[in-house]
Amino acid sequence: MKLVLIGIYLLGTNRLLAERVAHIGLQPGLAVFAAVWLLCIVSMLVLAFHARAVTRLVWSAIFFLGSTFTLAHALIVSRHLGLLEFEQLLGLIGFASNLKGFHDTQVLQAVAWSALGVIAINLPPWLAPPNSASLLRWPQRNPGLLQFLPILAIGAILYLRGGEGSNGFPGQYNTAAFAGVLSAEKLLAPPAPEREDIALAHLGQRPFRHIVLVMDESVRGDYVDLNVEDGVETGLRPLGPALFNFGVAASSANCSSTSNASVRYGVTRDSYLKDLQINPSFWRYASRAGYRTVYIDAQRNDGKLQNFMDKREVGEIDEFVQVGTAYAPDAKDIQAGRLLNSVLLRDRPSFTYVNKMGCHFPYEGKYPTANTLYSPTMPRTFLSKEADDGTGYRLAENAEQRWRQVNSYRNCVAWNTRGFFREALANVDLSDTLILYTADHGQNFHEDGSPGEQTHCTPGRASAGEGRVPMAAITRNAELSPLLRDAARRNQDKTTHFNVYPTLLTLMGYGPPSAQANFEPDLMATLPEDRRAFLSTYFVRFGRDPVWNSIGRPAQLRDGLQQALADDDRRPLAGDTGTAGAAP
Numbered sequence: 001m002k003l004v005l006i007g008i009y010l011l012g013t014n015r016l017l018a019e020r021v022a023h024i025g026l027q028p029g030l031a032v033f034a035a036v037w038l039l040c041i042v043s044m045l046v047l048a049f050h051a052r053a054v055t056r057l058v059w060s061a062i063f064f065l066g067s068t069f070t071l072a073h074a075l076i077v078s079r080h081l082g083l084l085e086f087e088q089l090l091g092l093i094g095f096a097s098n099l100k101g102f103h104d105t106q107v108l109q110a111v112a113w114s115a116l117g118v119i120a121i122n123l124p125p126w127l128a129p130p131n132s133a134s135l136l137r138w139p140q141r142n143p144g145l146l147q148f149l150p151i152l153a154i155g156a157i158l159y160l161r162g163g164e165g166s167n168g169f170p171g172q173y174n175t176a177a178f179a180g181v182l183s184a185e186k187l188l189a190p191p192a193p194e195r196e197d198i199a200l201a202h203l204g205q206r207p208f209r210h211i212v213l214v215m216d217e218s219v220r221g222d223y224v225d226l227n228v229e230d231g232v233e234t235g236l237r238p239l240g241p242a243l244f245n246f247g248v249a250a251s252s253a254n255c256s257s258t259s260n261a262s263v264r265y266g267v268t269r270d271s272y273l274k275d276l277q278i279n280p281s282f283w284r285y286a287s288r289a290g291y292r293t294v295y296i297d298a299q300r301n302d303g304k305l306q307n308f309m310d311k312r313e314v315g316e317i318d319e320f321v322q323v324g325t326a327y328a329p330d331a332k333d334i335q336a337g338r339l340l341n342s343v344l345l346r347d348r349p350s351f352t353y354v355n356k357m358g359c360h361f362p363y364e365g366k367y368p369t370a371n372t373l374y375s376p377t378m379p380r381t382f383l384s385k386e387a388d389d390g391t392g393y394r395l396a397e398n399a400e401q402r403w404r405q406v407n408s409y410r411n412c413v414a415w416n417t418r419g420f421f422r423e424a425l426a427n428v429d430l431s432d433t434l435i436l437y438t439a440d441h442g443q444n445f446h447e448d449g450s451p452g453e454q455t456h457c458t459p460g461r462a463s464a465g466e467g468r469v470p471m472a473a474i475t476r477n478a479e480l481s482p483l484l485r486d487a488a489r490r491n492q493d494k495t496t497h498f499n500v501y502p503t504l505l506t507l508m509g510y511g512p513p514s515a516q517a518n519f520e521p522d523l524m525a526t527l528p529e530d531r532r533a534f535l536s537t538y539f540v541r542f543g544r545d546p547v548w549n550s551i552g553r554p555a556q557l558r559d560g561l562q563q564a565l566a567d568d569d570r571r572p573l574a575g576d577t578g579t580a581g582a583a584p
Contacts, residue, residue: 005120006048010041012113013067013171015074020168033168036157040150040170043143044121050143051126059147060121063172064114070171072110077454080167083158084459084537086178088255117172151177155184162544185541198280199517200510202289207480209432210344211291211351211507213282213500214420215260217299217358218456219413219439221248221468222560231561232410234470235418236437242430242476244484246523248557249471251441252497253535254549255457259440259497260307260355266501268520269531272546273539275518276308282504283316286351289508294319294343294352298336299360301325307355319343323357329366332357333416337423344428351508358416358439361455363408367415374407376400406445406564430476434507436500441534442468447563459537464552465560467534471495473523480507487524493557494527496534529554 011017024030047059069089073081130137139146150170154177157165163181166174225231226245236243252262252272264282267275283293295317300306301324305314314320321339323332333356343350359366364380424435443455444463456466473484502513503522513519521527537547551557 002048002120002123002125003045005116005123006044009067009113009117009120010044010170010172013071013110013117014168015071016080017168020080024168032157036150036153036169039153040173043139043146043150044172046139046146047143048121049125049127050140051128052143053122055144056122059144060118062147062176063121064118066172066175067114067117068107068110069175070110071113072107075106075109079454081171081174082167082459083163083178083181084539086175087182087539088457088459090182147173147176151180155181159542162540162542164544193278195280196278198285198288199519200285200505200513203509203511206289206291206349206509207507208434208475208477209347209349210434211286211504212340212344212354212433212435213263213352213504214354214356214435214437215263216356216417216437216439216470217256218360218441218443219358219417219470220442220465220560221439221470222465222558223410223443224413224417224470226470226472228558228561230565232413233418234413235421236472236474239474241481241485242474244473244475244481244488246471246473246488246491246495247493248551249438249469249493250496250532250551251439251467251469251534253538254441254462254466255538256360256440257307258535258538261309263497263500264307264309264313264353266505266519267498268518269498271518272535279518281313281316282351282353282501283313285505285508285510287316287318289351289510291349291351291508292318294350295321296336296339296343296352296354297322298332298357299355329357330368330415333420334423337420340424341426341428344424344433351504356416356420359409359412363405363412366412371415372411373414374410376404377408377411378404402445402447403564409443409445425474430474431478433475434477434480435474436503437470437472437474438497438500439469442466445560445564447560460547462534462536462547462549464550464556466536467549467551468557468560469497471523483524491523491525491527493554494529494532495523496531498531499523499525499527 021030021033024033044063047056050056069086070081073079073085073089077085079085127140129141150173154166154169154173158177158181166177169177221227223231225233225237227248251259252267253259261276262272265276265279266282267273267279286293293316297306297320301322303322305311323335323339327335336354336356340352340354343352357366362378364378369380441456442465444458444465445455446453446463447465450463458466473488475481475484498520499522502519503524506512506522506524532551533548534551535546536549537544540546552559
């Protein structure tokens with residue numbers, strides 16, 4: 001009975017095993033895979049039949065956590081849990097409580113299967129440890145230490161394969177190996193280098209009194225009216241000649257944390273990891289140029305930091321403002337717009353960075369039901385005060401579910417974008433103000449029917465939609481407007497996040513970098529056509545190369561929403577196709 005339960009537990013919590021075996025095929029690698037599995041099974045059985053209860057309980061608890069992590073991930077994402085995914089999930093652990101209501105079924109199923117393992121391992125019979133001091137009896141005398149053998153074996157494979165090669169191994173040991181590798185890497189890493197001082201000379205004049213970078217959340221460039229005629233209305237097109245649209249741009253990465261940090265520290269393509277450690281932030285450049293630095297965060301509250309921001313960086317910010325929990329998710333961008341407006345009406349020069357609430361999933365709950373423009377939508381179950389809940393939506397199993405998801409997303413974008421800019425720009429003198437608008441990353445709605453439900457942060461090869469973002473400038477400055485208009489025409493659909501940092505420095509009044517300086521070109525330069533790519537595997541280790549993904553050829557850059565609209569299999573529900581109310 002005990003052996004049967006352990007067997008069921010291992011098979012039930014490692015659902016993608018058969019798929020992995022088929023992927024490996026009949027080659028020498030399959031023998032290595034089988035050997036690691038055999039080592040894991042033998043180690044677990046020795047533990048399960050050992051009489052020492054404390055050892056069994058400790059390791060069965062570790063297995064419980066590992067198998068819950070692995071199975072829940074497989075059920076939600078339909079993909080193996082790798083080292084990179086594990087590292088990303090650890091960064092979201094603080095929002096685990098917000099899982100409720102989105103993946104209850106998958107998580108509860110994973111917990112139930114993992115609990116079966118705890119029961120099976122701790123069921124009798126148990127065998128007393130042998131009295132013999134023979135080396136062959138060492139595993140039976142030390143079952144706790146024995147568990148480290150498969151963990152070390154998987155860790156060695158991860159090291160030799162550049163952080164890969166663990167797919168399909170038992171989740172009970174895989175996650176422990178991930179934790180061990182990440183811990184060892186942190187302990188053995190050299191001290192972080194000192195950040196460099198600013199590298200450019202200021203020319204003595206500030207072209208603008210106020211400079212703003214608005215970083216929206218999860219707004220896809222080919223879903224908004226800036227770039228497609230039937231796109232979601234952003235409220236920016238009525239600005240007319242004050243709007244300079246650079247088209248669909250490429251984000252630096254497809255995850256919020258890496259994308260935001262890359263922009264704040266001006267990383268370059270060729271040395272982005274080094275730059276992230278040593279480059280001065282744009283706050284320091286702004287302060288040196290005489291601007292008061294302001295950070296408006298509509299995503300977190302109570303002093304929580306995100307996107308690799310630390311206390312040292314906070315010390316470079318003159319005004320650190322977060323939209324508190326008194327505001328519901330559908331009101332946070334409205335309040336952020338008001339806060340920005342109050343800054344722009346001041347006489348004192350300022351540089352402001354805005355992290356909008358935007359439209360990270362879940363999309364429902366981030367716009368009022370009375371302002372539903374697109375129907376049918378997903379159920380309204382989001383109750384958190386944060387921008388995200390650390391999870392994704394349930395799998396859209398058919399065209400209509402995908403359509404509901406897209407409609408909820410479009411409603412969210414319409415409400416939050418229009419409302420934010422309406423409040424932010426009220427009575428603002430744009431002749432002395434410049435606003436750059438973009439988003440941290442796009443979204444993958446699986447318009448092509450690809451499996452899975454992950455909208456962004458996909459490691460390895462990622463959908464082009466995850467890196468498609470808007471890029472626009474707003475000003476009525478008489479001197480700079482002609483330059484921006486010409487640059488927007490010349491660089492249409494050629495820009496990336498890598499151009500934002502040097503552009504901000506130029507607008508602050510800094511001179512051009514020397515030929516030896518480590519800077520990407522700014523938006524006013526003539527940009528190449530072949531750099532429209534974003535990173536999906538960002539933090540590489542053990543000799544692994546980063547993974548770059550194209551956002552598509554020029555003819556493809558506006559096909560996302562059109563694909564969703566043209567789904568012939570989609571059928572809206574009867575009586576559920578109209579609109580209700582209007583976005584702000």
